Amino acid sequence: MMGSGGFGGDNHHTQPMAEINTTPMVDVMLVLLVIFIITAPLLTHSIKIDLPQAGSQSTPEKPDIVSLSINAEGKLFWNDAAFEDTELALRLEQEAQKQPQPELHIRAERVTPYQKLAEIMSAAQSAGIAKIGFITDPTQKK
Template sequence: MAFGRLERTKGEPPMSDINVTPLVDVMLVLVVIFIITAPLLASSIRLDLPRAEGTQPGDAPRFVTVVLDRTGQAFFNDQPVDAAGLESRLGAAAKENPETEIQLRADQTVPYGRVVEVMGLAHKAGLSRIGFVAEPAK
């Protein structure tokens, strides 16, 4: 140590790396904002479409209802039918439109075999779209 001079201790050198944590935070906030606002921007386009005589709105999908009550009795569009009548009505619905959907409503006490029989009649008639209707849980 020299007279009149103070020794300096070496401190930490300055950091030359960029801290990316704040950058990532800002980018994630921007991504969330874009995710939320993108659907709002896409649906805000308003069009005044031309009108034409020949255009028809699309037909709603056609469906028939088949109901099985507690006793296993079948109903086709709320009219009681036997097995032969159900098969003929399903065949007629399939001839009219093969994409007709069957909405099957069966009581919970109906045996599974009876439900499978009705499904087999529908498949035999040429209808493959079957929807099972149930009530939502409480």
């Protein structure tokens, strides 16, 4: 039978199968993984800590906004109410004394002379107004 090239020849020299069946091991590992996933959140909730108490501070009030408008003729409007140029310094000083100090928003027409704006800004600075802003309308294009 030496030369028979059949499939079932020479059975006495066959070695035992050396492979390990890993299916049971994978099953055990998956069961352990599920157990750890379920118990892990329980471990973190069981720690008791005495947390410090903190008092919350109230947020500071937003300051009022004073709108100062100037039309093309140089006429002044304080929060949309017309007033005389001679009253400007007094009104600015009164607003500068308030706590928190209001913001001064200046709205001027495009053709308003720069000199008029410079005078108003100088008067506001002399009165002690700290925050001055300019209001513009980005939709106007000419």
